[in-house]
Amino acid sequence: MGLLLKGRDYVADGNGGVSVVQDGDELLAEVLFRLTARRESFPFLPQLGSRMYLLRRARPSEWESMALQFAVEALEELDDVVVTGAEVRREDDALWVNVGLLWQGARLSVTAQLEG
Secondary structure, three states: OEEOEEOOEEOEOOOOOEOEEOHHHHHHHHHHHHHHOEOOOOOOOOOOOEOHHHHHHOOHHHHHHHHHHHHHHHHOOOOOEEEEEEEEEEEOOEEEEEEEEEEOOEEEEEEEEEOO
């Protein structure tokens, strides 16, 4: 069981507490955190996070291959999670990355907005 994050902040449960997530929802919350946190920004856990922020420096033709590489790297420590693909799209000035996963025989996906 973990705490639910939305927009990089905890979600209130309406009773003065924080919403929790379980099972597949917990996994997706962890995946989203790992994809959006900047790699090497945690001094004692330099391998935590991703290098997705580097996509903005690359050519659009390189985005999907780089996003796939960065997703695999960011999620390699999660047990039983296989990255199956990554898609990148631009809307206005925002970049969105959709990462496909395989976990315990189920196909899942998570979409993260990258900061500008």
